[in-house]
Every structure is written in structure tokens, then in C-alpha cells.
Amino acid sequence: MGLGGVPGFRDLLPLEAEVLREAQESLLGEMRRWGYRHVITPLVESMDVLDLGLGVDQRRRLFKFTDGRGDVVALVGERTVPVARLVAGKLRSAPLPLRLCYAGPVVSTVEGRFHHRRETYQVGAELIGASGPVADAEVIALAARCMEATGIRRYQIDVGHAEFFQGIMEAVRLPDDVKAAVRAALAARDFVALEALLEGTSLKSAEHELLLRFPALRGGPEILDAAGGLIRNRRSEAALAELARVRELLVAHGIGDVVVLDLGAIRDFDYYTGVIFEGYGPDFGRPIAQGGRYDGLLARFGRPAPATGFMVQLDMVSEALSRTDPPRLDAAIAWTGDGLSAALRLAATLRLFGMRVVVDTEPRSSAAAGDWWRAVAARNLVYCRGPVGVTWTALGKRARSLPAEQVAARLAGGRA
Amino acid sequence: MVSIAIPTGVLNPGALDLLARSGLANLTADDLGRRLLAERGEVRVILVRPADVPAYVDNGAADLGVVGKDILWESPGSHYELVDLNFGPCSLVFAVPEDGPLFGPETWPPLLRVATKYPRTSEAWFESHGQAVEVVRLHGSVELAPQVGLVDGIVDLTATGRTLRENRLRVSAVVGTSTARLIANQASLKTRSSALQMIVSTLREAANGAG
Numbered sequence: 001m002g003l004g005g006v007p008g009f010r011d012l013l014p015l016e017a018e019v020l021r022e023a024q025e026s027l028l029g030e031m032r033r034w035g036y037r038h039v040i041t042p043l044v045e046s047m048d049v050l051d052l053g054l055g056v057d058q059r060r061r062l063f064k065f066t067d068g069r070g071d072v073v074a075l076v077g078e079r080t081v082p083v084a085r086l087v088a089g090k091l092r093s094a095p096l097p098l099r100l101c102y103a104g105p106v107v108s109t110v111e112g113r114f115h116h117r118r119e120t121y122q123v124g125a126e127l128i129g130a131s132g133p134v135a136d137a138e139v140i141a142l143a144a145r146c147m148e149a150t151g152i153r154r155y156q157i158d159v160g161h162a163e164f165f166q167g168i169m170e171a172v173r174l175p176d177d178v179k180a181a182v183r184a185a186l187a188a189r190d191f192v193a194l195e196a197l198l199e200g201t202s203l204k205s206a207e208h209e210l211l212l213r214f215p216a217l218r219g220g221p222e223i224l225d226a227a228g229g230l231i232r233n234r235r236s237e238a239a240l241a242e243l244a245r246v247r248e249l250l251v252a253h254g255i256g257d258v259v260v261l262d263l264g265a266i267r268d269f270d271y272y273t274g275v276i277f278e279g280y281g282p283d284f285g286r287p288i289a290q291g292g293r294y295d296g297l298l299a300r301f302g303r304p305a306p307a308t309g310f311m312v313q314l315d316m317v318s319e320a321l322s323r324t325d326p327p328r329l330d331a332a333i334a335w336t337g338d339g340l341s342a343a344l345r346l347a348a349t350l351r352l353f354g355m356r357v358v359v360d361t362e363p364r365s366s367a368a369a370g371d372w373w374r375a376v377a378a379r380n381l382v383y384c385r386g387p388v389g390v391t392w393t394a395l396g397k398r399a400r401s402l403p404a405e406q407v408a409a410r411l412a413g414g415r416a
Numbered sequence: 417m418v419s420i421a422i423p424t425g426v427l428n429p430g431a432l433d434l435l436a437r438s439g440l441a442n443l444t445a446d447d448l449g450r451r452l453l454a455e456r457g458e459v460r461v462i463l464v465r466p467a468d469v470p471a472y473v474d475n476g477a478a479d480l481g482v483v484g485k486d487i488l489w490e491s492p493g494s495h496y497e498l499v500d501l502n503f504g505p506c507s508l509v510f511a512v513p514e515d516g517p518l519f520g521p522e523t524w525p526p527l528l529r530v531a532t533k534y535p536r537t538s539e540a541w542f543e544s545h546g547q548a549v550e551v552v553r554l555h556g557s558v559e560l561a562p563q564v565g566l567v568d569g570i571v572d573l574t575a576t577g578r579t580l581r582e583n584r585l586r587v588s589a590v591v592g593t594s595t596a597r598l599i600a601n602q603a604s605l606k607t608r609s610s611a612l613q614m615i616v617s618t619l620r621e622a623a624n625g626a627g
Contacts, residue, residue, distance in 0.1 A: 158606050189496040192485075192597060215496055215605055216613050262606065280607050285476025286494060287603065 008111040009119030020121065020318035023150045024103050027123040027312055029394035030149040031101040034142050036125050039100050041082035047072040052300045053081030055270055061108045075107045080309060083126050088301035096129025096305055103314070117315075123187035124291075124311030128298065131306035136275040136293060137405070138245055143289050143310045144255045147279050150317050154282045157258050158218070159250075160265030161243050162272040162292065164227075167235030172207040182211070186266055193217065206230045214264035221247055223261050230323055238272075267292065277310070281320050288316045330355035331411060334369035339384030342404050346382060346390070351414040366391075382407055418608070418615055421478035423493050424464035426575075430503035431482045435461065436454065438622035440615065459615070465535060470599065479604040479612060485594035486573055489537040496605055498616055499598040501623040505575070508534060508592045512569035513562050518588060525568070527580040532562035532571040541571075541591045559583035598623075607611055 005011060012020060028038060044067075050059060054077075062074040076082060087098055103123040111118055125146075127139050127182050140157060147155045169179060178197060185193040191212070198208050210217070210230055217227060224247075226239050231237060243261060250259050267276050267290075274293030281288045291310020298305040331350055335343040340363075347357045358376060360369070366383060373381040375394075383391040384404070392407045393399040402410075420440075421433040435441045441456035441528045448454055452463045462478055467490075469483035474493040482493070483602065484504060488497065510530070512518040524547060531552045542549040554561060558570045559579060571591055574580055580587065598619055604612055 156607055188492065189494075189602070191496065191498050192500045193497075195500075215498065215600075216609075218606070218609055260606070260609075278606070280603050283476065285474060285601050285603050 004120075006114075010117055010119070016322055018320060019322040020314055022313055023321060024121070024123055024271070026149040026151070027146050027314070027317075028101060028103055028145045031123075031125045031142065034099070034125075034138075034145075036099040036101040036127075036142075037103055039083065039086060040104070041076075041079060041086060041102065043075055044073050045076055045082055045085070047074055048083050049123075050074055050081060053084060053242075053297060054078075055268065061110050063107055063109055070191070076104075076358070077106050077108050079104060079106060079122060079124060079311070080126060080294070083124075083309075084128075084297050084301055084307070086306070087128050088298060088303035092303060097112045097135070098128045099125070100128070101125040111273045121314035122311045123314050124309060126307060126309030127402065128307040128309075129305045130308075131293075131318050133245040133249055133275075135306075136242075136308055137246050137253060139291060139308045140246070140250060140259075140275075140277050141253035141255055143277065143279055143291060143312070144253075144258055146279070146312060147289060147317075150321065152281050152288075152317065152320055155258060155288075156260055156280045157255070157277055157289075158260050158262040158265060158280065158315060159243065159246060159275065160262040161239040161275055162267065162269050163239035163274060164236045164243075164263050167231065167233045167237070167239060168210055169205045170235060171205070171231070171233035172211070173205060174201055183269070185306065186214070189266060206232065206339075214266070217263035220261065223263060226389060227263055242275065244304055251303045275308070279312070281316070282317065284320065286316075288313055300372075328356075329358060329376060331357045331380040331382055332360070332373045332376050332378035333357060333382045333384065334364050334372060335384040336363045336365065336369075337386060337388075339363075339386050342390065343382075343384040346384070346404050346408055349408045350411060380411060382411075417455070418480065418604075418611055419462055419478045420459060420615075421462045421464050421469050421472040421481040421483075423469055423483060424463060425466050426480065427466065427484055427504045428463075430501075430596060434482070434501060434619065434622055435459075436502070437625070438618045440618060458611070463534065467491070473599050473601050476601050476603055479601050479608065480615065481599045482596055483599055485592075485597050486537075488536070488597060488599070489592065489594075490534055494602050495599040496602060497597050497599050499620045501596040501598055501619070503623070504594075504596040506573050506594050507560075507575075507590050508537065508571060508594065509580075510538075510569055510571050510575055510589040510591055511574075511580050511586045512588045514584045514586050516562075518568060521589060524588075528569070529567040530569055530571055531558050531567040533558060534571055534573075537591065538571040538596060559585060 058077060062077050064072055064074045067073050083100055105119055105121050107119045125142060129136055144157050181197055195212060224244050230241050250256055265276055271294055272292045274297040276292030278287040279289030289310055289312045293308040295306045298307055333343045333347055343359050347359045350357045369383050379395050381393045390404045390407050391399050391401050432443055441459050441461055443454055448463045454461050464472055467487055470491045470493050471480040472478040473495045486508060528547055528549045530538055530549050530556050535551045535553045539551055552567055558572050561567045562569055591596040
């Protein structure tokens, strides 16, 4: 029997698991401060529900099986649809808008779906029942503050609008089959194919030019004017006006300097209906947070309502963090002879101060205690020789003999 | 600093030539041959195996990459495919034994057995043409497979057709044509937009100048 686990699924060892859990708490804590209530939805959903909420490709990537009753069920591949089911079902009588947040694993049958993995952890927030720029800006500002709360230093939020693209596609003069091919090329981010498709058509318009320049349509508020001068359709114009307003509000939220307007954002345009955004951290090849407005989803569950939200890829956050500052044990307490009760009392005191402390399970000689200390990788070693006598060694310092109370005071004080 | 992954192999001279003509980096194969990495001004050039270029770019180890379209067919990823660089042309063809009974699609049997290094592309192409196939994935010397009766034909890349002729094979259908492409990491395009866009347009101009 191999002990490696299923390909695409991964164990998180203490270092990673702790950073991930801490990042999750920071994210949920920030969401709580913005008035988002925590919900926990199951890992398994009925296919009837998922069929309503998900696109064909997403459904194909689900782990499906039949439960004991013969119903087809699946492991969730994202957690917005379960929240929508909840809002349209059990929370039907709760007045809108509702602010909800969640955290949990999601899985996919496709290896490499989530950054070389088939399982990832997502933390998300949904604002359901509010439309317009104020709600859009709230969710974007929350996403920014969430990235900040985890301790990620430099980050950037790209804000775009699904309707800007839809307006262009409506206005551009192309046969339907070519339009479908244009959408497919954009979804695949294949601008060589896109150029070939648009070159082959006789009718040229400003919209052609915009589509070809899609990856470059980004920058500050000036990009809105530049794009406004090129488009000639109502849908795209309305999208630009809405983006201008959202940007003003984000400045008021205090995050104007991390926001970049991105009119060429390419996302799932069947799902998103308005303002969309992505959060990027430093040195990462892919977005850490993603979200936007999806006003069509709730209606599919029988409670039509505008909605916007986002999710953070938790394991990417923890990956960014565990590179910088690995957490360590604060103290390792070894003992010999009748030093055990002093060791236990000292550990209890230090834990009261929030320190992470391990007490050895067997007596050791002073030299063996040093080896054990290095093996558990703690910042400090405290060696209890008897009821009173204690030796304290901090990383990189000389050993000092002190009364136990003084060691406790110094360790706790040094931390505060 | 913007990093560009360029491939070893047949596209290597073209990629180095493009970098030189665009004025970004004047490097010889020897400059890169030993260290696999060279820095010139604001550009870092990384030399990797052709099939590895998408991995370097998708994961953000390189901001840009020069890669054959034939590689992209087999490994679609999260990168942006931005420019057709107009060099390294070749075709992906379905080739059958010269003296065999198979010619065009109308002569193919209900289930065609095909050997290839391009299983994904082959399956998709035959499927879109309504032809059932059994694809045998091989890693080298694909030309041998039909001669020993393993398969009916092969799907393989050809630039001049010489290898096919030498192995007494002829083209039954063209599956696709490929040239070198410029690809970009999605996050680099967003977070270091202006530096990247400048290099992309420089390379675009150099590529079109040659074409």
C-alpha cells in the first residue's frame, strides 16, 4: 500500500496547515467586521441544484456519485451556488440585502484545475439583494482589505465590466458563427486566432480595433475616456459610466491606489453580468482573488435578486505567506528528576500569554535536551532540573540559570 | 526586468534572430548554451526545452515565451497568446504508407488507428471530422509505427516533408499549420502592464517586418 494519497490531492503538513488556518481566520475576521455572517454549506450537493447553477464545463469537472437512495450527488467545485440555494431556500424569508461569507474545500476531477491540484480551499463573501456601484464597490473594497488582513504586502485589484465586452459583441458587425468563434478565441486568450478571424471580415469598426487591443485596455481613469471615444454602443457606454462611479467610491474606501481599471478582463461572460474584478499578489502567475456581479444566478433558484461577491484562493495566500515567515514554537520545556511539576506550571503560565509551548514526555539529560530542542525547532529551551532550578536558552544566546518565575516573566515580556 | 523564455531546437535560431532584430538582446547560441540564462539591459532570456515554455510562462517564472503553436495545441494553459511571430512554419499532417490503400478521408476505415506525439490535437481534429480514432501515444520515431503494422498512419509535424518521404509515407490530410507564437503570463500582463506591452509591440513589429 502506498502512503502518498490520491494524485492531485495533497496533505498539508503543520507549517502549511497552520499558515492556511491563520489566513482563513484573518479573512473571515475581516468579513465579519464588514457585517458578513458566516454560513457553512455541505461538501455534497444534489446534481439537481448544481445543474441549475453551473455551466456545462463546470458540471463536467465535478466528482459525481449516487448516494444510497439512487440520487446523483456531487462534491462541490465552488461555493457560490450552494449559497444561492440557501438564500433562495432556507433563508427565503430573510430580508435582502444579505451579507454572507463561507470557507471550505472545493474539488475538481481535472488534475491541474487549481494550480496543479484537484482540491483547494476557498474563502468567499457574497452580497445578495443589492445592485449598483455602491454594492459593487463595497465588495471590491472588502476583497482588498481581506488581502491586506492576511498580511500580503503588495497587491493590486483589477476592475472591469462584463457589459463592456457584451456591448462590443452586440455592436460588432459579424455573422453569428464568427461571433461564436470570436468568443471562443477570447476565452482561450488566443489573440492570434482572434486577429485572423477579424482580419477575414470585410466590415471594420472601432469595435474590431478594441477587441484586438483587449489585453492593453487597462490603466487609470484616463482609460475610460480613451475607450469612451472609441465605442458607439449604449451597453458599453453604460458600463464605462458605472466603472467611473465604482472607481470614485473605491477612492473613498481608501483603496484608490491599488485599483487598476481593466476593460480587457476576460472572464466567464455567461455568468458575470456587471462589474468584475481580480486580486493579484506579488510574484504570482495567477490571480489570488476573483469576483464580480452575477445578477442572473438567484433567479434560477426562484428568488430573483441582484448579487455580487468574490472568493479568495486560500492555499495561494498561505503559499505566499509561508515563504516569508514560518511560524515556530515559542518554547520547548525539558525536565529531569523532580523538575516535571515546575515544567508543567511554567508551560501553563506561558500558554496563558498565548505562547506555543511543548513539554517533553520523558526526562532527559541536559545534552539530550539540547538535541530535542533542535528537533522541535522552538525559539527557546527551558530545562527544569528541579522544583526551583531552571536553565533558559534563547536561540543564538548563552544558557542562563534563573528562578522559574523570572523565566516566565522574561519570555512573556519579550513577546509582549 | 522582463523575462522571456525561448526554446531550444529548431525555433532557437529564429527566436535569437527576433530578439536581435527587435534590439532587445543580441545573443548568440553560445552565449546561452552554457548558462541557459542571460541578462541584457532590462531583459532576461531563459533557454528551455520547447515543450517546457508554457510551464515557465503559466507559472510566472517567465513573463513572456516564444513557442511553437504545435506545443500550445497539446498544452493549453492560462497564458495569453499574443502574436504570430511568423517564423518556424510547419504542418501537422496525417500521413499513411505510400503504397497502402488509404488516401483521402473517404478511404479511411470506420476506426482509424493513429500513432502520434500529439494525442490531444489528433483526437480533437478527427472527432471534429466525424472520424473515430484509436490514438497510440508514442514519444519518438513515430514514422516507424505504420511500417510495422502498429497503426494505419501517423499524425506528426513536418516542415519539408523529407522525413515522411524517407520513411515512404505520404500526406493524407493536413491537421493544422504552426508557426512560432509569443505568449504572456496572465498576471504579468496585469501587474507589469506597461513594461510588457512595450516589449510585446517591439517584438510584434520585428516579427511583421520579417514576414
